[in-house]
Amino acid sequence: MMNRNYVNLNTNPCKMCMPIGGCLALKGIEQTMVMMHGSQGCSTYMRRHISTHYNEPVDIASSALNEKETVYGGEKNLKKGLANVIKMYEPKVIGVLTTCLAETIGEDIRAISESFKTENNVSDLDIVTIATPGYGASQYEGYFAALKALVTYFAKDANPSSHINVITTLMTPADQRLLKEMLSDFGLSFVLLPDISETLDAPYETQYHKIPKDGTKREDIAKMGGAIATIEIGQLVYDEISPGYALYATHGVPMHRLPMPIGITQTDALLDLLSKLSGNAIPEKYVKQRGRMLDAMVDSHKYNGEGRAAIFGDPEIVLATTALCAENGIKPEIIATGTQSKTFKQFVETLSFSGKESAAILDDTDFDTIQKLVRERGVNLLIGNSDGKFVMEKEGVPLVRIGFPIHDQVGAQRKCYIGYEGSLRFLDDLTNTILDHKHMHYRRNVINTYFKPTEAVEKGAIDYDA
Template sequence: MTQTKTTQHYTATQNACKMCTPLGAALAFQGIERTVPLLHGSQGCSTYMRRYLISHFKEPVDIASSNFSEETAIFGGGANLKLAIENVARQYTPAMIGIASTCLSETIGDDVSMILAQIGDTINGTALVHVSTPSYTGTHMDGFHQAVAAVVDRFNPANKRQAYKPKKKRTINVFPGMLSNEDIRHLKEIFEDFKTHHAILPDYSERLEGPSWLEYQPIQEGGTPLGVIEKMHVASHSLELGSILSLMVEKGTKSAGALLSDRFNIPCTRMEIPMGVKACDRFFKHMETITGKPTPEKYKKQKWRLVDAYVDGNKYISKKRAVIYGEEDFVASLAGFLAEVGIIPVLCASGGHSGHLKKALKANIPERIFDQMTIQDNMDFTQMEEIARNLEPDLAIGNSKGYAMARQLNIPLVRMGFPIHDRVGGSRILHIGYKGAQNLFDTIINTLLHKSQAESSVGYSYM
């Protein structure tokens, strides 16, 4: 009797809806003043990540590498790492070197913490910070948050004594997550308008969008100074943005805000990225509570102009169907914004796999819209396209990596988030605040109008 052999079918990722974990760490390190990211792994890793960041920000980005070879992969990369640190410290004289491990160094079992213990936590006056970021454990967002937490941990140890700080100079720690340069600048503007001292980490808004130079600058100006990070333990409050991050902290993840709360009893407020009227209302209410000051009149005017725009534009977008994708926190906040303007996010997809996306969406989406949504995490664009085809979407919203999918579905793509490789100004897109919601609202409507106009047999020129 012949036995039938059962073949196990495996599904391979074809076009991931995420980037490498150390890429997120490298971006976070770029947001710290006079810091050079260093990847412990192969040269190809740093080359790939530099290319990604340069293409999005349109600025030079240096990322050092310990430059693994075949021999290093067999016998270990300790000597390479020590040499790389010495070379970077000598050639760049940075204030800090941010070291992120890669899949290769983690897979062979390099003990980076032990290697650094032999060197010390500084070398020639340069501080060393390490974060473990193999890509098989997460996404670029995980690497980003882990790097921020590692920096806060390094410069705010548990034995650091808190010093008295006058109330009039109290500072708010702000951990915004992976926002655009324009988002970070807008956050700083809001805190300045509230006349409140703040420490934003990371802040790459100037370093990755600076002025033209007469000659090359090895380390661009900008970023959160180490002196500011060292004083985060005496802040009066911390603010962390990201609904997924908030749920992860509830399950035990040590974010930067959670670390400061545990060590120094600094209260931490967590909320979603403020996109849309409802989320921005919550954000400004938190700001009033944290600062003890009323919301400036300019933001109230921005809100009512936005609400008026919602009324004016509703007829063009009501009940339109959208595919949205990207980082989990971005997707969760964007879906809330779309729901309040009348667009149904029929597919919410992310390459992340925290397990919290559905819960975060359900918390902020009306039930009548939530019931029409398909929610998928750990996705790639090939799977996404197959699912979306049956949902008959009118548009897609997300980063440039979804262009091929949108083209196959014959729907317009509204480019938002990270990365944006096939357009200029990706780092200058404003997503947050009432002004950010106004920008998103106008962009989405105009994209739909452009498609309708282009497909019209008469090419109408008046709405």
């Protein structure tokens, strides 16, 4: 009998491909341009997603591989593309990412880039190459793989310094601005990697910058090897793609790995660590903010108890949001990510919430599965990125947006979810959405509970909600 290997097929996967994560990381590095080694469609798709999410102009170059290069190799195209990028943008750094096609035909982007530098005598330009096959993993691994490539390329054995490294999972620019404020409030000097706080949410200016200003400087990445500690915000990051681990293994920088600081417990963990590393007490302003959040939790818990949520998207955001729901009595019915992860379920298991035994905890999943479970389990709140809007539309369940991409609403780049204040605003959004949904369906629910529907109602001749 034939031995068949079955593949887990996904329909509308709950993830994006690996190079788009690499792009997002590189967009937080100063004077950096991204070159996608692959077909033009890949960079167009990524530009479209990034620019509609952040509402900023987003340039991504492409080596524009075609049928001929697929057969004979794309070296010529990549070199021509690099030359054009230098002429048009004059970057200090070019991040070269592979795609499905380039990986399938086995392109050696590092060798091609090095030979390009020698041939063109561009010694002051840094070309960082990152293998990101679209089919290899999700945006999550692509993002961290790019950050690891950057520290591996730039970080040096620097003299011990008093600064700390802060490496973040994908957050919003507003989240990063708040994080920087927190670090400064503790009197810490720091290197933030990447820093999209200005590059992907820039103030209006009459002068157009081909490459946005700001981002992490390459000199600052170079000194990450001499930091007193690294904080890596990302619970699921494993050593092979971890920039924090690379700094520890190569330069001996101690690493602390934390979850996204969403909710009381997870924000406490960050502030406690900042207090320990700085030797300073937690500033009074955060003590007050924490108190306000506790007060709000007391106010809204009676409503949140009616929430049955489906949480989906980037695994780090899903874990942090699940923790916030668990703290506030919103029952996570479906906890789902498209990223394949051996440890995702284990981290969910560490959280405490009633009904955890029956919650659907899914990695490597898709929106078809999520939609089916939403219907089966009577979910009344969706929490995730815009890709869940079809579940919202088909099942009539409201969607509170968090994560990437969000391109059916404005303002994704300005929303802050972290810290006590960000968590509180996010929690208020969740509570108010539960209340709105309840009020919208109140009559229908009462009639369904207490009366047998008449024939006219069943045929849709009577509108309950009028």
